[in-house]
Amino acid sequence: MPMLQPLRAALRGLPASRRRRAELLGALPFILLVGLVAVYGAMEPAVLDPAQVGYQLQSGMPLILVACGQTLAILVGGIDLSVGGIVSLSSALLATQASTFPGGPWAAVVCILGVGLIAGGINGILVTFGRLPPFIATLATWSIYSGLALVVLPKDGGTVPAEITDLAVGKSAGLANSIWLLVILVGAWLVFRRTPFATSLFAVGGDEARARLRGVRSYPVKIAAFSATGGFAAAAGLWLSATTTTGLPLAGDALILPSIAAIVIGGTSLMGGAGGIGLTVVGALILLVLRGVVAVLGLTPTFAYIVTSCLLIGMVALRHFARRLEED
Amino acid sequence: MHLDIPRGREVLTAHAPTVASYLLTAILLALALGFAPYLLSGGNLNTQLTFAAFIGLAALGQTLVILAGGIDLSVPWVLAFGAIQLGNFGDLPGGVAIVLIVVLGGLIGMVNGVGVVALGVSPIIMTIAVGGLVQGYLLEFGRGNLYSAVPELANTIVSSSIGPLPLIVVLWGILACATGAVLSKTIIGRRIYAVGTNDRTARLSGINVPSTRVLTYVVSGAMAAFAGVLLAGFLGAAYPTIGEPYLFGSIAAVLLGGAAIEGGRGSYWGTIAGTLTITLLGALTPVLGLHQGELRVVYGLVILVGLYMARGGLLLASRQSR
Numbered sequence: 001m002p003m004l005q006p007l008r009a010a011l012r013g014l015p016a017s018r019r020r021r022a023e024l025l026g027a028l029p030f031i032l033l034v035g036l037v038a039v040y041g042a043m044e045p046a047v048l049d050p051a052q053v054g055y056q057l058q059s060g061m062p063l064i065l066v067a068c069g070q071t072l073a074i075l076v077g078g079i080d081l082s083v084g085g086i087v088s089l090s091s092a093l094l095a096t097q098a099s100t101f102p103g104g105p106w107a108a109v110v111c112i113l114g115v116g117l118i119a120g121g122i123n124g125i126l127v128t129f130g131r132l133p134p135f136i137a138t139l140a141t142w143s144i145y146s147g148l149a150l151v152v153l154p155k156d157g158g159t160v161p162a163e164i165t166d167l168a169v170g171k172s173a174g175l176a177n178s179i180w181l182l183v184i185l186v187g188a189w190l191v192f193r194r195t196p197f198a199t200s201l202f203a204v205g206g207d208e209a210r211a212r213l214r215g216v217r218s219y220p221v222k223i224a225a226f227s228a229t230g231g232f233a234a235a236a237g238l239w240l241s242a243t244t245t246t247g248l249p250l251a252g253d254a255l256i257l258p259s260i261a262a263i264v265i266g267g268t269s270l271m272g273g274a275g276g277i278g279l280t281v282v283g284a285l286i287l288l289v290l291r292g293v294v295a296v297l298g299l300t301p302t303f304a305y306i307v308t309s310c311l312l313i314g315m316v317a318l319r320h321f322a323r324r325l326e327e328d
Numbered sequence: 329m330h331l332d333i334p335r336g337r338e339v340l341t342a343h344a345p346t347v348a349s350y351l352l353t354a355i356l357l358a359l360a361l362g363f364a365p366y367l368l369s370g371g372n373l374n375t376q377l378t379f380a381a382f383i384g385l386a387a388l389g390q391t392l393v394i395l396a397g398g399i400d401l402s403v404p405w406v407l408a409f410g411a412i413q414l415g416n417f418g419d420l421p422g423g424v425a426i427v428l429i430v431v432l433g434g435l436i437g438m439v440n441g442v443g444v445v446a447l448g449v450s451p452i453i454m455t456i457a458v459g460g461l462v463q464g465y466l467l468e469f470g471r472g473n474l475y476s477a478v479p480e481l482a483n484t485i486v487s488s489s490i491g492p493l494p495l496i497v498v499l500w501g502i503l504a505c506a507t508g509a510v511l512s513k514t515i516i517g518r519r520i521y522a523v524g525t526n527d528r529t530a531r532l533s534g535i536n537v538p539s540t541r542v543l544t545y546v547v548s549g550a551m552a553a554f555a556g557v558l559l560a561g562f563l564g565a566a567y568p569t570i571g572e573p574y575l576f577g578s579i580a581a582v583l584l585g586g587a588a589i590e591g592g593r594g595s596y597w598g599t600i601a602g603t604l605t606i607t608l609l610g611a612l613t614p615v616l617g618l619h620q621g622e623l624r625v626v627y628g629l630v631i632l633v634g635l636y637m638a639r640g641g642l643l644l645a646s647r648q649s650r
Contacts (some may be wrong), residue, residue: 147624
C-alpha cells in the first residue's frame with residue numbers, strides 16, 4: 001500500500017536488527033505507560049502520592065483482575081466472555097451469603113472463589129470435551145452465570161461483612177493493600193511462567209496439535225486455564241463488592257470488553273501462545289491512567305472510550321504492519 | 329464459478345443444522361401453545377412478531393458477517409446510534425433522516441470492515457473499538473438527546489400495519505426473503521460463503537476477498553442502524569443502552585440458526601428460526617413465572633442445547649450420506 005511507505009521507512013529506519021525492532025515494539029506498552037504516568041503526574045502531582053496511587057488501584061482492581069484472568073484463557077487460544085457473569089455472580093453471592101455463612105465470612109470468600117473456579121472449569125470442559133468454540137461456549141455461559149447472579153440478587157444491594165471491606169481498602173506496611181495485591185499478582189506470574197505447567201500452557205496456545213505430539217495433555221491444561229480465568233473473575237467480583245460494600249449483580253458485563261482491550265494493548269496475542277499477565281497489567285494500567293488523564297483534562301469520562309478505542313486500533317495495526325515488514 | 333445443484337442426501341447434509349434449529353423453534357412453539365395459547369393470538373402475536381423483527385434485523389447483517397468468517401460486536405452501539413441520531417436529525421423530513429441514518433450506519437460498518445481487512449485488526453477487537461467510538465460519540469455529543477423524542481415518521485412506520493400484520497414485520501419479511509435469496513441464489517452470496525469457508529481458496533479463485541468482507545460489515549451497520557430507528561419508534565424514546573440486548577440477541581439468533589462461528593456454514597433462513605426461538609423464550613418465561621435472571625439462564629442453556637442439536641443434525645446427516 002503506497003500510503004504506508006513513510007511508516008514503512010520509519011519502521012525500517014529505527015533500530016538496526018530485526019530483534020531490536022521486535023524488542024522496541026514489545027516495549028511500546030511500557031514506554032506508553034511511563035509516558036502517560038509522567039504526563040498525569042506533571043498535570044496533577046497529587047496523583048503520584050502513594051495513598052492516591054493505592055486509591056486509584058483500588059478502584060481499577062476489578063478490571064486488572066478480570067484482564068489477568070482473561071489472559072490465561074487467551075494464552076491457550078481461547079477467549080472468555082463469561083467473566084462478566086462470574087464477576088456479577090461472585091459479587092451477588094458475597095453480598096447475600098457472606099454475613100450469614102456458616103463458618104464465617106472468610107469461608108464464604110473461599111467458597112465463592114471455588115464457585116468461580118468451577119464456573120471457569122465448566123467453560124473449559126465445554127471448550128475441550130464439548131468441542132465448542134470458546135467464543136460461543138462462553139457466550140452461552142455468560143448468559144447463564146449473569147442470570148444466576150440476578151437470581152441470587154435481583155438488584156443492587158445486600159451487605160458485605162466489614163472485615164472483608166477492611167482488608168480490601170486497608171493498608172499494610174504503609175502501603176495500600178491494593179498496591180500489595182498488584183505486586184503479589186505480578187510476582188506470582190513471574191514465578192509461575194518459569195514452571196513446567198506454564199510451558200505447556202504456552203505450548204497448547206501456540207500450536208495445540210504439536211503440543212499434543214510432544215506429549216502435553218492439552219485438555220487438562222486448557223480446562224485449568226479456563227478455570228483460573230473464572231477464579232480471577234470471582235476475585236474481581238469479591239473485590240468490587242468489598243470496596244463498594246454492596247452487591248452489584250449487573251456490574252460484571254461492563255468489564256468484558258475492557259478486559260480484552262487491556263490484554264491487546266498490553267501485547268498478548270489473541271491467537272494464543274504469546275504474551276502474559278505482566279503485559280496485561282501494563283495494558284490495564286494504561287487504560288486506568290488514560291481515564292485519569294482524561295478526567296484531569298476536564299473531559300467527560302466517555303472521552304476515555306474514544307481514546308481507548310483509537311489506541312486499541314492503533315496498537316494492533318502497528319503490530320500488524322511491523323509483522324508484515326518482517327515477512328517482506 | 330459454477331453452481332452445483334445439490335440433490336438428495338447432499339441437501340439433507342447441507343440443511344441439517346437449519347432443520348434442527350426449526351425443530352427447536354417448533355418445540356418452543358408447542359410449549360407456548362400448551363402453556364399460554366393467548367400469547368399467539370391476535371394482538372399478542374403481532375407484538376411478539378414485532379419483537380422478533382428487531383432481533384431479526386439486527387441479526388441480518390450479523391449473519392452475513394459471521395458467514396464471511398467475522399463477528400460484529402458493535403451492533404448494540406450502532407443500533408443505539410440509529411435510535412439517538414434520529415432525534416438529532418429532528419429538523420429533516422422523516423424519510424430523509426431515516427435514509428441518512430441507514431447510510432451512516434453502513435459507513436460505520438465500513439470502518440469495521442476496512443479495519444479488519446486493511447489494518448489487520450481481528451474482527452473482535454476492531455468491532456469492540458468501533459463500538460467504543462460510537463458509544464463515546466453518543467454519550468459525548470448526543471447528550472441533549474439521551475431520552476429524545478422520536479420523529480413522526482418512525483412512529484408512523486411502527487404503528488401502521490399492512491393487512492393483519494404490522495408494517496415492521498412486513499418490512500422484516502421482505503428483507504429476510506431478499507437476504508435468503510441473495511445468499512443462496514446470487515454470486516454475491518456464493519462469494520460470502522467462499523470467503524468464510526477458506527479465504528485463500530476464495531482469493532485464488534478470483535474473488536475480491538477484502539471487498540466481500542467489507543460488504544458484510546456495511547450491511548451489518550446499516551441494518552443495525554435501521555433496527556435502531558424502528559426500535560426508537562416502537563419505544564417512543566431513545567437512550568444509549570437501547571441496543572444492549574441485541575449484542576447477545578443478534579449473535580445468539582445466528583448461532584441458534586445453525587451457523588458456524590468459523591464462517592462458511594449457515595443461512596438467514598436458519599437465523600429466522602433462531603430469532604423466533606429467542607422471541608418465544610422471552611415471551612414464555614414470564615408466563616412460567618420466571619424473572620429476568622432465570623430468563624438469562626434459560627437463554628444460555630437453550631443456546632447450548634441448540635448448538636448440540638445443530639451439530640447432531642449435521643452428524644446424523646453425514647452418517648446417512650456415507
